[in-house]
């Protein structure tokens with residue numbers, strides 16, 4: 001992010017403008033007021049989640065973050081161990097779900113969405129000389145850490161209400177730098193796994209690409225068994241999310257936890273929220289439905305606690321940022337999925353606002369300062385009639401299929417017919 005390169009004073013100025021308006025909602029009984037508590041990041045060398053405390057007097061804790069709430073009914077796995085064992089190859093058992101009522105964000109309220117989007121911004125996070133810590137046994141505060149502006153690594157923040165009743169984990173969007181690049185001890189395997197999650201067939205974008213698994217069988221064919229075998233149960237991407245959630249519940253054992261995220265951070269928020277039954281709001285995420293299925297996550301029938309907010313001019317959220325010359329491919333990774341789980345709030349900025357499809361509309365600043373800065377008027381309601389809160393309707397992506405131009409099946413014996421498989 002360019003903003004990381006600005007001198008600190010200017011950065012602070014920009015930041016405080018972004019966070020300037022105090023909300024009028026502070027006195028609303030249905031609203032919660034959060035404060036910034038910790039920064040989080042991922043150690044370059046060990047792939048561990050590390051934390052730093054942010055004091056309330058810090059310039060990086062600029063305003064009370066006030067959001068409107070509503071009660072959500074969320075299916076939660078009755079047993080976490082059964083949930084995880086159901087993911088294993090050959091597992092036969094099913095997972096039982098219990099409906100639980102929890103306080104979640106009111107996604108029908110535009111200002112709430114805007115506030116949550118601000119909370120996924122990283123403009124106010126600066127590593128500086130903070131003492132990062134790790135809750136694991138190998139605590140070592142001098143871990144090398146992927147904070148360099150160019151590295152654009154995985155990072156986020158933790159917010160809590162004053163009484164710790166509700167905690168928000170925000171996961172910042174990232175380039176795939178921390179997935180594809182970096183030099184962790186298990187990089188090769190991690191890269192393989194994680195490219196499998198968001199690409200159709202081993203990140204084979206074009207003939208010049210080195211595939212991350214040997215499943216490509218010529219033309220547009222991909223061996224399904226090979227794919228499943230290649231995806232070991234260990235995924236760095238998913239594992240980081242699980243560790244992060246466990247670390248947060250260790251710090252806040254009695255809190256109701258929400259997850260918010262931008263871009264890949266939103267996909268991760270969704271996968272973790274599905275796993276633990278936590279409310280999720282994801283902004284401009286690439287489709288994570290295929291990733292959930294390749295990770296063999298048991299899914300409850302109702303996934304309404306996962307809400308995706310995105311707009312149609314963003315090729316990453318729309319799953320159109322692929323092909324050899326796309327900016328995603330140029331950045332070094334394959335971002336080919338488009339189907340999202342749960343509910344979606346989709347802003348048709350292409351038709352309604354005549355935005356052109358451009359990866360630059362993906363950034364969180366566009367979402368905070370443009371997309372969510374004003375009420376949205378739906379084209380299919382009469383002039384002057386806004387939806388409640390000026391937010392497009394909550395819908396589901398029906399009949400969405402990923403990688404439809406690929407044929408998945410068994411191709412070892414060419415005489416066998418292939419089963420085609422959307423997702």
Ligand SMILES: *[C@@H]1O[C@H](CO)[C@@H](O)[C@H](O)[C@H]1NC(C)=O
Pocket residue numbers: 047048049050135136137243244246247250
């Ligand atoms: C925190 O996460 C690390 C991995 O980053 C994990 O090894 C450790 O066990 C976690 N700690 C707790 C208390 O959950």
Ligand SMILES: *[C@@H]1O[C@H](CO)[C@@H](O)[C@H](O)[C@H]1NC(C)=O
Pocket residue numbers: 140141142143144
């Ligand atoms: C922490 O890690 C650094 C390098 O990774 C190493 O040089 C140092 O000795 C470690 N410190 C402790 C206390 O283990």
Ligand SMILES: *[C@@H]1O[C@H](CO)[C@@H](O)[C@H](O)[C@H]1NC(C)=O
Pocket residue numbers: 037162163164251
């Ligand atoms: C909230 O949690 C923090 C740990 O991050 C703890 O230091 C603080 O005392 C807690 N506050 C309340 C009111 O429980």
Ligand SMILES: *[C@@H]1O[C@H](CO)[C@@H](O)[C@H](O)[C@H]1NC(C)=O
Pocket residue numbers: 044144145146147148151177178181182183
């Ligand atoms: C972290 O990783 C990035 C690239 O992924 C690299 O440029 C940077 O030098 C690494 N930082 C450290 C401290 O190892």
Ligand SMILES: *[C@@H]1O[C@H](CO)[C@@H](O)[C@H](O)[C@H]1NC(C)=O
Pocket residue numbers: 382383384385
């Ligand atoms: C706006 O929508 C509401 C409910 O759909 C309807 O009752 C009302 O008449 C509409 N107002 C206008 C100006 O069309």
